[in-house]
Amino acid sequence: MAITIKDVAKKAGVSPSTVSRVLSNHPRISTETSKKVKLIMEQMGYHPNIMAKSLVSKTTNSICIMLPKSAEELFSNFFFMELIRGIVTQAGRLGYDVLISSGANEKEEVEGVSRLLNGRRVDGVILLYSRKDDPVIDFLHDNDHNFVLIGRSEQYPDILSVDNDxxxxxxxxxxxxxxxxxxxxxxxxxxxxxxxxxxxxxxxxxxxxxxxxxxxxxxxxxxxxxxxxxxxxxxxxxxxxxxxxxxxxxxxxxxxxxxxxxxxxxxxxxxxxxxxxxxxxxxxxxxxxxxxxxxxGIYNLGYTASQVLIQSIQNSNDKTYQKRQVIPHRxxxxxxxxxxxxxx
The missing domain is CATH 3.40.50.2300 (Response regulator)
Structure with a gap:
């Protein structure tokens, strides 16, 4: 018989709602409680029903990386691979999965992120590049989606971004x-x-x-x-x-x-x-x-972008955090x- 949240809660000596909050990385759950519950989940072989959790919480615990349209450039340049490594590492630590989207042109890129976001398959998007007059940024900004730009935008200086000087x-x-x-x-x-x-x-x-x-x-x-x-x-x-x-x-x-x-x-x-x-x-x-x-600091660019995006997803009403993060260079x-x- 499948292990349920109630089974985990009973074993951990906490309420089922506490287990649910641990699964959603709720900020009010202490690190000690979170570690204890996750350890018991692992020992009991409990795996959450992601689809059901998504319907209840209205979140997916997934983010999207929008790749450059040139696959040749992506897979022949270590910059992008190291950037993605930083993103995936931090996302995993925060309990988020990562999907990848791309398109042969700008129209396909917009259609791709639109399907993922409007279909509630991801909670936010990381853009690996910044272009002039970018329709993907226009779409994300105009529809008030959660996203982070690695780079800077001349058109929208107030968006979340991670960049170098x-x-x-x-x-x-x-x-x-x-x-x-x-x-x-x-x-x-x-x-x-x-x-x-x-x-x-x-x-x-x-x-x-x-x-x-x-x-x-x-x-x-x-x-x-x-x-x-x-x-x-x-x-x-x-x-x-x-x-x-x-x-x-x-x-x-x-x-x-x-x-x-x-x-x-x-x-x-x-x-x-x-x-x-x-x-x-x-x-x-x-x-x-x-x-x-x-x-x-390529890895740090990706790691920070992932952290900033997930912070904005989990604290959508908190607008006090710094909009632009600048990673130092050497x-x-x-x-x-x-x-x-x-x-x-």
């Missing part, structure tokens, strides 16, 4: 190269519709301006968060008559493409070209040479940018 991070990366004596510094950006591309470009340009250095349009290349974008950018830069001596790259994976191309052409890093990028994924330390990178200097320009 990408302008300052890019400024710090560029100033590092300037401190080594570099005056001709290039920048490999991401897709222009992404806010992170805009912010990091702004930081790069501001650092050049503050140091009295020239910025040239031909030293700025746009691309995707893929190795091939770095490979193509490298070919472009190295064929310029007045090429940069250092480059800021928007992503480590893009930097790997640059390293591959430079190696094929027998150029040396950092002697012929200094590089610094963003994200500090584990492979950046293992590349040849090891890659200087801005550590943006400059990690490795061999790819350990070369000072010789003074004349």
């Amino acid at each position: 990408n302008v300052q991070a890019s400024y710090d990366a560029t100033k590092h190269l300037i401190s080594l004596g570099h005056e001709r510094i290039g920048f490999v950006s991401g897709p222009p519709e992404l806010i992170v591309s805009k912010d990091r470009l702004k930081g790069y340009l501001t650092a050049l301006h503050d140091s009295g250095l020239e910025s040239r349009q031909e030293w700025i290349v746009e691309g995707e968060f893929l190795q091939e974008s770095g490979y193509r950018a490298m070919s472009f830069f190295m064929n310029l008559p007045d090429r940069p001596t250092a480059i800021v790259l928007i992503d480590d994976v893009v930097a790997f493409g640059v390293l591959r191309g430079l190696h094929e052409l027998k150029y040396k890093v950092p002697e012929d070209l200094c590089l610094i990028s963003f994200n500090n994924i584990p492979l950046s330390e293992l590349s040849t040479p090891p890659l200087s990178s801005i550590d943006i 400059l990690i200097v490795r061999e790819s940018s350990m070369y000072s320009v010789p003074k004349n």
Whole structure:
């Protein structure tokens, strides 16, 4: 015979309503009581009826991750995988399951989150990216759904978001190269519709301006968060008559493409070209040479986004919490940018 809530309550010496509150992670249940009840559930082999619980509580204890529309970009970039790891870890600790949604275009993305939210299959959504004029954000905001943006929104500055100070991070990366004596510094950006591309470009340009250095349009290349974008950018830069001596790259994976191309052409890093990028994924330390990178705390971005979303779901009437969480960044200097320009 199936174990019921009443059976668990009797064994734990608490009321059935207390067991229900433990299952829903109610904030008024003490940590001690919660641990005791959960241990007895495990010992008795009790598994809650999620569908019935959802009908009663009007919650699903599930959240959705909205993936970028480019699957190639997602599965070839460690950034997204580490971000998802942080989200899933914290969601699991708080008793929430995670569903994943995607779409081939913006229309399909909106339809996907609409089905999940209006069909009461999830309680909220985490967006892994921020775009200009994003219809998914419009839909979530206009319909007062629970959601968190990893990034920032220019249109809705008051929404829940978790982000880095990408302008300052890019400024710090560029100033590092300037401190080594570099005056001709290039920048490999991401897709222009992404806010992170805009912010990091702004930081790069501001650092050049503050140091009295020239910025040239031909030293700025746009691309995707893929190795091939770095490979193509490298070919472009190295064929310029007045090429940069250092480059800021928007992503480590893009930097790997640059390293591959430079190696094929027998150029040396950092002697012929200094590089610094963003994200500090584990492979950046293992590349040849090891890659200087801005550590943006990827896991912490995902972990915090999950925590913030679930907090907003469980305390929907509490509007006192901070709307924008900023995760600090760190400059990690490795061999790819350990070369000072010789003074004349």
